[in-house]
Amino acid sequence: LPVVGILGGGQLARMLSIAAAPLGVRTLVVDSSADACAGQVTQLLVADWNDDAALADFASQVDVVTFDFENVPAETAERLASQVGVFPAPQALAIAQDRLAEKTLFRECGLNTPEFMPVDTREDLDRALAVVGAPAILKTRRLGYDGKGQFRLRSAADADAAWEALGAPAAAHGLILEAFVPFERELSVVAVRGRHGEFRIWPLTRNWHTDGVLSLSLAPAPDTSDALHEAATAHARTLAERLNYVGVFALELFVRNGELLGNEMAPRVHNSGHWTIEGAHTSQFENHIRAVLGMPLGDTGARGCAAMFNWIGDMPDARPVLEAVDGHWHDYGKEARVGRKVGHATICAPDAGSLRERLVSIAGALGREEQAQPAVDLLG
Numbered sequence: 001l002p003v004v005g006i007l008g009g010g011q012l013a014r015m016l017s018i019a020a021a022p023l024g025v026r027t028l029v030v031d032s033s034a035d036a037c038a039g040q041v042t043q044l045l046v047a048d049w050n051d052d053a054a055l056a057d058f059a060s061q062v063d064v065v066t067f068d069f070e071n072v073p074a075e076t077a078e079r080l081a082s083q084v085g086v087f088p089a090p091q092a093l094a095i096a097q098d099r100l101a102e103k104t105l106f107r108e109c110g111l112n113t114p115e116f117m118p119v120d121t122r123e124d125l126d127r128a129l130a131v132v133g134a135p136a137i138l139k140t141r142r143l144g145y146d147g148k149g150q151f152r153l154r155s156a157a158d159a160d161a162a163w164e165a166l167g168a169p170a171a172a173h174g175l176i177l178e179a180f181v182p183f184e185r186e187l188s189v190v191a192v193r194g195r196h197g198e199f200r201i202w203p204l205t206r207n208w209h210t211d212g213v214l215s216l217s218l219a220p221a222p223d224t225s226d227a228l229h230e231a232a233t234a235h236a237r238t239l240a241e242r243l244n245y246v247g248v249f250a251l252e253l254f255v256r257n258g259e260l261l262g263n264e265m266a267p268r269v270h271n272s273g274h275w276t277i278e279g280a281h282t283s284q285f286e287n288h289i290r291a292v293l294g295m296p297l298g299d300t301g302a303r304g305c306a307a308m309f310n311w312i313g314d315m316p317d318a319r320p321v322l323e324a325v326d327g328h329w330h331d332y333g334k335e336a337r338v339g340r341k342v343g344h345a346t347i348c349a350p351d352a353g354s355l356r357e358r359l360v361s362i363a364g365a366l367g368r369e370e371q372a373q374p375a376v377d378l379l380g
């Protein structure tokens with residue numbers, strides 16, 4: 001059996017492993033924690049990123065290496081690449097894990113972004129605020145996820161507080177100041193590129209975040225013109241080709257005055273693509289496994305409409321979803337903890353009207369009306 005090695009053992013590795021099984025593919029996951037939730041469904045090797053001997057042993061047991069976690073040090077990825085195929089390649093990972101390099105690349109590729117400036121010192125922050133303006137968001141260039149490593153500035157008067165929160169601790173990694181964009185909506189493109197350049201995207205997904213964490217996704221995004229769809233596809237394809245990218249990635253976009261702005265790129269399967277497990281002909285997880293092994297890619301078309309709820313902190317009662325027509329429950333087997341993604345549910349339906357009906361009824365039974373409301377409104 002081919003074996004795909006996965007760096008990082010969270011829910012993405014778990015769902016990749018589950019998708020690999022029917023293809024006759026095994027996975028081997030490395031994580032520094034023995035509790036990593038992927039370890040419940042596949043083989044887990046407990047090791048640190050800087051444990052060269054353990055990683056060499058890992059590489060010798062797998063056919064290719066991929067990631068569940070974009071913040072694996074680039075040196076670790078490069079060292080592995082001298083031993084075994086690593087997809088996406090370490091160079092692509094290095095760009096996508098640095099917000100400054102990533103946004104610079106977006107602009108080079110013709111994708112506009114929020115105004116931004118690098119910030120390494122307290123003085124840089126004042127200079128950046130003068131250029132970017134307020135409100136703004138100060139972010140660590142690296143290692144941020146789920147809105148962590150970010151500070152929102154309402155005005156220049158918040159500069160000291162922002163610097164205190166992020167400047168000193170993150171000095172070694174650098175920061176970026178971005179203009180706060182009063183966007184109309186957030187979309188993501190989940191795309192896949194194969195080892196021979198074959199490229200496909202799933203239908204655009206509309207996303208809603210709460211406190212910087214994804215709360216709800218709806219796909220295909222109902223309010224999207226063909227022109228916007230084509231522009232988003234073209235941007236994703238240009239970036240993928242420029243990076244010689246192999247595997248699934250997500251491009252997060254803001255829509256402002258009808259124009260697309262690039263927020264970030266995730267060099268891995270993505271939370272906004274979880275709906276593809278039941279809502280598309282081929283899921284992002286299966287296509288990622290296919291892509292990294294050089295297999296033909298599967299159809300990325302949607303079967304109908306789908307909405308995905310993230311369960312953050314703790315899981316609600318499963319029953320209303322388990323009992324629903326085309327309702328799908330995912331429990332990652334993680335311990336409840338504030339702000340932590342512990343599971344999700346996807347509700348599918350043949351059309352927008354019936355999806356709306358199902359959402360209203362399921363959200364009511366779950367006591368999650370507020371979480372479902374943006375999708376209910378849009379489908380209505």
Ligand code: ATP
Nearest residue numbers: 114137144145146147148178179180181209212264
């Ligand atoms: P992820 O979990 O998606 O990797 P992250 O921690 O990398 O998240 P971002 O995607 O940069 O963080 O930001 C999280 C959310 O915060 C965005 O999806 C968006 O809703 C909001 N946000 C981020 N940057 C901006 C901005 N410049 N203007 C307006 N809103 C923003």
Ligand code: MG
Nearest residue numbers: 144145146264
């Ligand atoms: Mg991110």
Ligand code: MG
Nearest residue numbers: 146252263264
């Ligand atoms: Mg994001």
